[in-house]
Amino acid sequence: MPTLLTHILVKPHAQERWEEILRDMVRHTHAEEPGCLRYEYWRGQEPGRYYALLSFEDVQAFYAHQVSAYHDHYLDDFADMFSDMRLEWIDPVxxxxxxxxxxxxxxxxxxxxxxxxxxxxxxxxxxxQWWRDADPGS
Structure with missing residues (x-):
């Protein structure tokens, strides 16, 4: 049910390590979270810019992902690696x-x-609200 696009700006010194971490998180998420529908990372045009597309069956699955051991394991790393991070909730057409x-x-x-x-x-x-207005029948 919830889908989001995460905008991440990784500091230059941390990009290689960040990609190692995200691969580990993808592996764990796909193997251990049946409620995860989509979990993908992308590089942007701007150096150090990454995007993550995440989608989950329901809110329980999303919040369980957020508190998973493999997610928690890297929280301190994230604080040192990211210049900026923003979650944007998105809605499929x-x-x-x-x-x-x-x-x-x-x-x-x-x-x-x-x-x-x-x-x-x-x-x-x-x-x-505009999502509902644009597609009221769903």
């Missing part, structure tokens, strides 16, 4: 070719762990 579900915000399950609730507070899923 119906019949636009992605095959991904609409980006929707939903409550966590009542029994969701506190770590997931913390992630929800840090990274709320922001659904733009």
């Amino acid at each position: 119906t019949d636009g070719g992605s095959g991904l579900p609409r980006t929707l915000s939903a409550a966590l399950d009542d029994d969701a762990p506190a770590k997931l609730r913390t992630q929800l507070a840090l990274y709320p899923i922001l659904v733009a």
Whole structure:
């Protein structure tokens, strides 16, 4: 349900290490997260600019990804590597070719762990009203 594009600017000294880390995270995510629909990294035109496209079945799967051991393992590295990082929630155009579900915000399950609730507070899923206006039937 949630899909996002992460804009990342990596410091010049850290680009090689960053690519090692992202490959490890991709390997773990694809192997261990059945709720992950898409998890891809891309290089941009600007030196050090990367993008990550992430999509998950539901909010539980997204927030579980955020608190996974392999994600947490690299948090200190990220602080030293990134000049800038921004999450942008995106919504697939119906019949636009992605095959991904609409980006929707939903409550966590009542029994969701506190770590997931913390992630929800840090990274709320922001659904733009114009998405609904542009495609009200979905």
